Amino acid sequence: MNIRSICVFCGSRMGARPEYLEAARALGTELGRRGLSLVYGGAGVGLMGAVADAVLAEGGQVVGVLPHLLQSREIAHKNLTELHLVDSMHTRKAMMAERADAFIAMPGGVGTFEELFEITTWAQLGLHHKPIGLLNVADFYGPLLALMRRAVEEGFIPEARAQPFVHDASPSALLESLLKAEQPLTPATPVLGPEQS
Template identity: 80%
Template sequence: MEIKSVCVFCGSRMGARPDYLEGAKTLGTELARRGLSLVYGGTSVGLMGAMADAVLAGGGKVVGVLPKMLSDREIAHKGLTELHLVDSMHTRKAMMAQRADAFIAMPGGVGTFEELFEITTWAQLGIHHKPIGLLNVADFYAPLLALMRRAVDEGFIPETRAQPFACETSPAALLDQLLKVGQPLAPPKPVLRPEQT
């Protein structure tokens, strides 16, 4: 599958470390340099806005998707290639998923976690076969990776799904991985009833 667009989930705040802002800008610059379009949540604030600004400054294309109810609170970005104001968070996530060929989660809050887990769940269910990556700036996602490992050890996630996403600290290295990955997760095997075995 050729990757032409990348959906990025990240914070609508800057976070406590300058590394997070630098990571967002570097990722945006790298997307533009590679001719990859950015699909994201459509706001002008926080890491989201900084990343979109970096893509645009590099001559890249940015598609924003923002619920109308958040257009004032999150402040819609006025300079995007495309800005879609939609009716709900569900529509927002569905449109971002449809418009993207790959997904990256940067540091962020509960909304970022929810988006990452939903898109990962969809991959596990075979709803999509698009690669997913974590941009692990300042080791932000170390606790999540440990939690995933715990869930495997406790029998809630199969060993084959222990690492459902690529994970890198460098935007360039992460994009390299995503661009060479075809299917990060194998489609789930059907569950057979006893009479079928």
């Protein structure tokens, strides 16, 4: 797969640890230096703004997608290559998914989790074949990886789909893994069998 653009899901806040901001800047710098475009939620605040600023500082391309209803709350970034103002969160996520060749989730809140789980579900259903990565700063996503394993053990996720993500604490190492990754979830069998429907 030829990856040229990466969608990053992350918080509109900075978080409690300085490592989160450092990771956002490092990820943006890596994206810019590698000539990879950033697709993200369009805000100029929090980790969202930090990763975008770092890509732009390296001369990279940044595509933001922001719903009108969040334009004042998240404060639209004013210096992006492209800023698309859309009517709904659904349109935002669909456009980001369409414009990206791969996905990375950084630390964030409920919105970040929702975006990550939706794009992972779409992969499981075969709606896209793009790799998904977790930037696991300070083991932020350790509990999620453990939850995925628990769901496998309890029979809710097939073993073959136990780890749909590549993950690393280092932005550069994560990008290396992501660029080499194949489609994370291959729906070789029906998602719902007769006993599950």
